Amino acid sequence: MAEFEPVLLARINKPDSTSLASYQADGGYEALRKALGMSPVEVTNTIKDSGLRGRGGAGFPTGLKWTFLPKDHPGPIYLAINADESEPGTFNNRVLMEKDPHQIIEGIAISCYAIKSNTSYLYLRYEYGQSYRALKKAVEECYAAGILGKNIFGSGFDLDIVLHRGAAAYICGEETGLIESLEGKRAWPRIKPPFPAIEGLFRKPTIVNNIETMACVTQIMKRGIEWFKSIGVPPDPANPRDAGSYGPKLYCLSGHVNKPGVYELPMGITARELIEKYGGGVPNGRQVKAVVPGGISMGFLTAAELDTKLDFAGPGKVGCLGLGTAAVVVIDDATSMVDVLFNCARFFAHESCGQCTPCREGTDWMRKILQRMRNGKGTLADLDLLMEVSGSIGTIPGTTICGLADGAAWPVKNAVKKFRSEFEEYIKSGKKSVDPGAHLVGAH
Amino acid sequence: MSGTQSLNGAGPANGGGRGVLSEEIKEQIRGLYPKYPTKRAITLPALHLVHDTYRQVSVEAIREIAELLDLHPSEVHDTMTFYQFFRDEKAPLGKHRVWVCRSISCMLRGGEELLAGLCDKLHVKPGDTTSDGAVTLEFAECLGACEGAPCMLIDEDCHMNMDQAKATQVLSQLA
Ligand SMILES: Cc1cc2nc3c(=O)[nH]c(=O)nc-3n(C[C@H](O)[C@H](O)[C@H](O)COP(=O)(O)O)c2cc1C
Numbered sequence A: 001m002a003e004f005e006p007v008l009l010a011r012i013n014k015p016d017s018t019s020l021a022s023y024q025a026d027g028g029y030e031a032l033r034k035a036l037g038m039s040p041v042e043v044t045n046t047i048k049d050s051g052l053r054g055r056g057g058a059g060f061p062t063g064l065k066w067t068f069l070p071k072d073h074p075g076p077i078y079l080a081i082n083a084d085e086s087e088p089g090t091f092n093n094r095v096l097m098e099k100d101p102h103q104i105i106e107g108i109a110i111s112c113y114a115i116k117s118n119t120s121y122l123y124l125r126y127e128y129g130q131s132y133r134a135l136k137k138a139v140e141e142c143y144a145a146g147i148l149g150k151n152i153f154g155s156g157f158d159l160d161i162v163l164h165r166g167a168a169a170y171i172c173g174e175e176t177g178l179i180e181s182l183e184g185k186r187a188w189p190r191i192k193p194p195f196p197a198i199e200g201l202f203r204k205p206t207i208v209n210n211i212e213t214m215a216c217v218t219q220i221m222k223r224g225i226e227w228f229k230s231i232g233v234p235p236d237p238a239n240p241r242d243a244g245s246y247g248p249k250l251y252c253l254s255g256h257v258n259k260p261g262v263y264e265l266p267m268g269i270t271a272r273e274l275i276e277k278y279g280g281g282v283p284n285g286r287q288v289k290a291v292v293p294g295g296i297s298m299g300f301l302t303a304a305e306l307d308t309k310l311d312f313a314g315p316g317k318v319g320c321l322g323l324g325t326a327a328v329v330v331i332d333d334a335t336s337m338v339d340v341l342f343n344c345a346r347f348f349a350h351e352s353c354g355q356c357t358p359c360r361e362g363t364d365w366m367r368k369i370l371q372r373m374r375n376g377k378g379t380l381a382d383l384d385l386l387m388e389v390s391g392s393i394g395t396i397p398g399t400t401i402c403g404l405a406d407g408a409a410w411p412v413k414n415a416v417k418k419f420r421s422e423f424e425e426y427i428k429s430g431k432k433s434v435d436p437g438a439h440l441v442g443a444h
Numbered sequence B: 001m002s003g004t005q006s007l008n009g010a011g012p013a014n015g016g017g018r019g020v021l022s023e024e025i026k027e028q029i030r031g032l033y034p035k036y037p038t039k040r041a042i043t044l045p046a047l048h049l050v051h052d053t054y055r056q057v058s059v060e061a062i063r064e065i066a067e068l069l070d071l072h073p074s075e076v077h078d079t080m081t082f083y084q085f086f087r088d089e090k091a092p093l094g095k096h097r098v099w100v101c102r103s104i105s106c107m108l109r110g111g112e113e114l115l116a117g118l119c120d121k122l123h124v125k126p127g128d129t130t131s132d133g134a135v136t137l138e139f140a141e142c143l144g145a146c147e148g149a150p151c152m153l154i155d156e157d158c159h160m161n162m163d164q165a166k167a168t169q170v171l172s173q174l175a
């Protein structure tokens, strides 16, 4: 296979990659100009026909989502950009914002034109200081150059982009949690329906899209539908519900791998190829034990499942929740799955918003059971208890409002099922894990 | 400030125009009005402005923010406390805030050891501030810099590929 030429990341290593001048020297904002010469419906259809699916985790077809907005609505309609990026292992949005903010702003402007929105709020996790600085400067440059504000390029289209910083809470990435947070409230996800397209931010029709999705919108407008569809994996003819996995994808690679980083590759590369060919394999002569395929919410692949394709359909075929954020975390064979799973469970217990009892209590029970195991006091019955709790929480069993609980359940279900013998041995041996912070307990 | 501090109480802290927010901060908050259709949406931006400047959001500051945003103080308080990010007057931030990531990619590469080591070095527990008020040290969940694990955030800048020696070095250079 010929080496894939990056598109979304094409500019990140250029000197001065963040400036408007350098972006325009590379043909920047020509795609916006092109879109403004089309009708909003034509732009929406372009994105729809490209087969683009959202990059934020759920993989919902982007153009289709835009068509859910009420027709002939008097406005305002909002575009809320999800830059809360907090799924452990994920950092591709950060790289895009820090290194090529204008590619994102162009995608936002094209999308707003398509959905007839004149205001976009970009919800940025607070910890992304450099992203904030890069975006702020880029937005200011755009206002000064007439690319944002009133009557953009003389088209009569007006657009404001407001940067809004979060406050270190994972749940603000869930789209209705984000909306509540933007409104100045606690980020308690809403019961759906109504979906945001009908009643979202400030009770107005709202589209929520991810940063990488915006970068794809820019490139589809620039290069066309055929280009996008020439990359990736077409729908499986045997599965009428498969919408395919077209386009390039930013895979985040981290953990026990020689060359961690963000890799832009055609959708559908296998975990093995990503880890071995691009990541340079596992350090210290060790082997892969497990791989997180798309952020910890998605569960685990075993070493025997490395040939799984990392497209929207692949991870689900081996019992994972999905592709998620395509954040691939490699875990070597010297690492205990008990420790890995405890780390995941602790994350979700910490980040549950507390609104639904099964999630608030269930995530903490799972954390406590795993803590007990790490203290050498686990029992074999604990494994069944973990399966029972993880099987009872989430939108899939229908007991919770949002998908955080499904994401909390999945690594537990996968680990206990796929690595059961390791868990059993750990429990039977009475082994304890080393907690470097054990003497610091009592901290918040 | 005297008297019991309660959000609703018309105690001494409530009267007399002894505001804690500077006119400059208030102007910055008012400057955000045109960007949002409701004043309530300015709650987080206002909390950030106050928190960054004063290293805490006190009961009196909550009251003043509420007044600027036409809210009841309990509404601002409710939002503020949901995000465990903001400190009140009982545990204000030190001059610098240092977050060490404890999530999976960092944990696999020594993040937990880094956090514990820095706690020992600075004689604090996660969440505490050094006795000289220079550094508040806490754990973070994934900082979105996993390719540089383990990493830490100091105020608004991320430092990647840390180890005990490098982290100590960076911390010693803080002004
Ligand atoms: C608990 C939870 C956290 C999420 N975090 C994020 C996030 O940080 N960024 C993101 O884009 N989507 C996140 N999502 C998905 C969003 O709800 C939503 O599907 C997405 O932002 C839509 O954008 P897209 O269609 O462009 O992918 C999260 C979902 C859940 C359930």
Ligand code: SF4
Pocket (backbone or CB within 6 Å): A171, A188, A189, A351, A352, A353, A354, A355, A356, A357, A359, A360, A400, A401, A402, A403, A404, A405
């Ligand atoms: S599932 Fe969990 S995170 Fe989602 S709304 Fe319910 S309690 Fe909150």
Ligand code: FES
Pocket (backbone or CB within 6 Å): A088, A089, A090, B101, B102, B103, B104, B105, B106, B107, B141, B142, B143, B144, B145, B146, B149, B150, B151
């Ligand atoms: S896990 Fe530490 S930065 Fe992502």
